[in-house]
Amino acid sequence: MVSKEPRKIRSMFGAIAHRYDLLNHALSMGIDLYWRWRVARRLRPFLNQHAPALDLCTGTADLALQLSRYSRVVGCDFTHAMLVLGRQKVRGKSLDSRIRFVEGDALSLPFADGIFSAVTIAFGLRNLASYRQGLQEMHRVLRPGGVLAVLEFSQPRIPVLKQAYVLYCKHVVTRLGAWISGDAVAYSYLPASVNEFLTAQALSRLIGECGFGALKSVPLTGGIAVLQLGRKEGKPAQASPQC
């Protein structure tokens, strides 16, 4: 079992922050940017000017930047070095008025109840010490009718793609990641944590148990990643996550 001890996770991301974007885009051949774009497009009908969206585990703010096309965004993460890089990117694009950053823990969010129109978390849930506690916090800070979007790696279902993916993670991700970041531990943690993570079905069930309805699971790139959508009960949002 890989350790999800928060101090270890924070120091791991702190150590690789300077190479995080480069490795993300190189190892995914740029597909990660498309995945985040898809999340923002899906959420577009639910984002509005009245309440901001929360991008949890925002890291270097790539998803926050996509969301900011449609809404004000709060990016929250507990690794200072990741937020510093995120802030630089946001400033470089003159989007300071659209995206604000808060340093905080996903397991105990520093926000009042019911204030966000949407909560997103991309490649972050897998790193939490308790998925349930994290999802319950996301539910708490969402407005009634607000939408949750969880983007995570998954296991492709097509056998050939699955085998190729396993070999790619084992031989390319671990080696290239270690070489470029200088951190072998972090880039062996990545495939190990993906292997241990919940199946798409189990994650969808857990999201439902944490109070979300209208669940939808959208496989991306043959199921290498999955976008899970859910809605907090209450006054309905104007569109359903299916559209």
Ligand SMILES: C[S@@+](CC[C@H](N)C(=O)[O-])C[C@H]1O[C@@H](n2cnc3c(N)ncnc32)[C@H](O)[C@@H]1O
């Ligand atoms: C794999 S990165 C994902 C970053 C970004 N969402 C993206 O799409 O590239 C995971 C991020 O989750 C953050 N993180 C992990 N556990 C956290 C926690 N308990 N509270 C807040 N942030 C956390 C890490 O600091 C890291 O920036």
